Amino acid sequence: MTTEADLVVRGVPIHTMDPDRPLAEAMAVRGGRIAAVGTEAEVLTVCGPTTRSVVPDAAMVLPGLVDGHTHLGFAGRQVAWELSLSPMSGPAEILPEVRERAGRLGPDEWVVGGIVGGAVLDAVGTPEALAALDEASLGRPVLLRDDSMHNRWVNSRALALMGVTASSPDPPDGRYGRDARGELVGLLYEGASTRAEAAVRAHTPDARARDLHSVRTAVCILNSLGITATMDAATMGVWLDAFTELDNAGELTTWIVACMAAREFVDPGVAGPELFATAARRRSAHVRPDFVKAVLDGVPMTRSALFLEPYADVVHGGAATHGCGFYGHSFYTDEELHDLLEHAVSHGLHAKLHATGDGTVRQALDAVARVRARHGAGPVFHVAHPEFVHPDDVARFAELGVVADASPALWFPHLMNTIIGAQRGAHGLERIWPLRELHAAGALLAAGSDWPAATLRPDPWLSIETMVTRRNPDPAFPGTLGPDQAVDLPTALRAHTANPARAMGLGDQTGQLRPGLSADFIAIDQHLLDVPVDQIHRTQVRQTWFAGTLVYESP
Numbered sequence: 001m002t003t004e005a006d007l008v009v010r011g012v013p014i015h016t017m018d019p020d021r022p023l024a025e026a027m028a029v030r031g032g033r034i035a036a037v038g039t040e041a042e043v044l045t046v047c048g049p050t051t052r053s054v055v056p057d058a059a060m061v062l063p064g065l066v067d068g069h070t071h072l073g074f075a076g077r078q079v080a081w082e083l084s085l086s087p088m089s090g091p092a093e094i095l096p097e098v099r100e101r102a103g104r105l106g107p108d109e110w111v112v113g114g115i116v117g118g119a120v121l122d123a124v125g126t127p128e129a130l131a132a133l134d135e136a137s138l139g140r141p142v143l144l145r146d147d148s149m150h151n152r153w154v155n156s157r158a159l160a161l162m163g164v165t166a167s168s169p170d171p172p173d174g175r176y177g178r179d180a181r182g183e184l185v186g187l188l189y190e191g192a193s194t195r196a197e198a199a200v201r202a203h204t205p206d207a208r209a210r211d212l213h214s215v216r217t218a219v220c221i222l223n224s225l226g227i228t229a230t231m232d233a234a235t236m237g238v239w240l241d242a243f244t245e246l247d248n249a250g251e252l253t254t255w256i257v258a259c260m261a262a263r264e265f266v267d268p269g270v271a272g273p274e275l276f277a278t279a280a281r282r283r284s285a286h287v288r289p290d291f292v293k294a295v296l297d298g299v300p301m302t303r304s305a306l307f308l309e310p311y312a313d314v315v316h317g318g319a320a321t322h323g324c325g326f327y328g329h330s331f332y333t334d335e336e337l338h339d340l341l342e343h344a345v346s347h348g349l350h351a352k353l354h355a356t357g358d359g360t361v362r363q364a365l366d367a368v369a370r371v372r373a374r375h376g377a378g379p380v381f382h383v384a385h386p387e388f389v390h391p392d393d394v395a396r397f398a399e400l401g402v403v404a405d406a407s408p409a410l411w412f413p414h415l416m417n418t419i420i421g422a423q424r425g426a427h428g429l430e431r432i433w434p435l436r437e438l439h440a441a442g443a444l445l446a447a448g449s450d451w452p453a454a455t456l457r458p459d460p461w462l463s464i465e466t467m468v469t470r471r472n473p474d475p476a477f478p479g480t481l482g483p484d485q486a487v488d489l490p491t492a493l494r495a496h497t498a499n500p501a502r503a504m505g506l507g508d509q510t511g512q513l514r515p516g517l518s519a520d521f522i523a524i525d526q527h528l529l530d531v532p533v534d535q536i537h538r539t540q541v542r543q544t545w546f547a548g549t550l551v552y553e554s555p
């Protein structure tokens, strides 16, 4: 039996993210694991004549990056099959794109796409808008998803394939949009959306093969950006099956920690305790269905997030229901949330809670406090999207051991933040993304992209840079967004490596370069500590290695 390393990486400074040895000259890999990290002389002691020497044409080696919040299946499906729409587009831009796509499809194929901004949905709830979508669709069924992923804009052919007519009652968990006369207008709210997704799936040949190709596509993109571990933030059974099948076939080149959906999320199927009960048999070497995911509210842009102060005093989209004194609401009562967390924890699962308003952030922290009092420090809890956190709640993240899942990476001037600012009440964008406060109070900051819900590309380099600068490199969006909430570069790097790995339960597997961990590492074209911080978004990944195997190399 040989103890010689399979390969040794050298010739490039290695930044390990390991506080015990942050910098190294060389790293040896054996059997997909890191065998040694240190000076060349130290590492050469585990090398022999068969050890392959790797000298990347690069400026810096880092651990493979970790994206703490993605939706892999949806992202891959969007890139591989679907019509990609900007959430900033209006009907005038969307309809020609639908027509162009429809023209390239067979007569019964669905045009599926997104993201459509919530404001567009508010504007198209009329028979005229439905007729315009029907006309653009050339007779194909159309399903377009909104930015909350909760609602859909569909055409008449899609409604027919769903078996829905004007006389159909609303489903118990949702609503079919209608005009004043009760006619359908092609809008689907909440649970009505899942019925449309089920119709798409029922009319898609080879849905399984498509799922696998979608996940392969997404993972390929992650690897090209230097990402080798991610958290799938709301997993339905079909996607968990796809992850495991690829892993068992030796094809999966990223770790995936899956958050099983507590309620149906985007795709139809089994959710909640029935899904959680299948976790053990769906586990594989790199796929860990260890979390449950509950969505406590929507998003501030569509006034579906719950805040502690009322939304701005304007009537939204002509809807009187969103008038003065509107705070938004939670999809869970305190008891429902408590029962869900109790169930999860008593089955050995952890939980990620989507909470975009400071009201649901507080509800999540209160629920965690109750569960901690009974079960202690073991279970892991994430609050996803803590863009608004009341000052009284900042310290509670650390006190309660709640991870700040900082996603999506929008802590810089951006059209979405302009829209959010217009909806927010008296305090506007004040203290938005309070990352410095959370970090200073001792919270674990774990960054995520929320790809594809908030971005067409899960770019970690833009995310790292803007955590430090709070500036958009795009000159179309000048200025800064709350620069007093910036963190320093080492903190931003940890938030994209060791921290999310730890938050996902992978701290003993990846996110750092130290002996015993999986040999997940990247070589990049510039030294992040030597270039001006506002150039970090230009970083190119030269090589990505997963478990000791080269899985991406730049052309």
Ligand SMILES: [Zn+2]
Pocket (backbone or CB within 6 Å): 069, 070, 071, 233, 450, 453
């Ligand atoms: Zn998400």
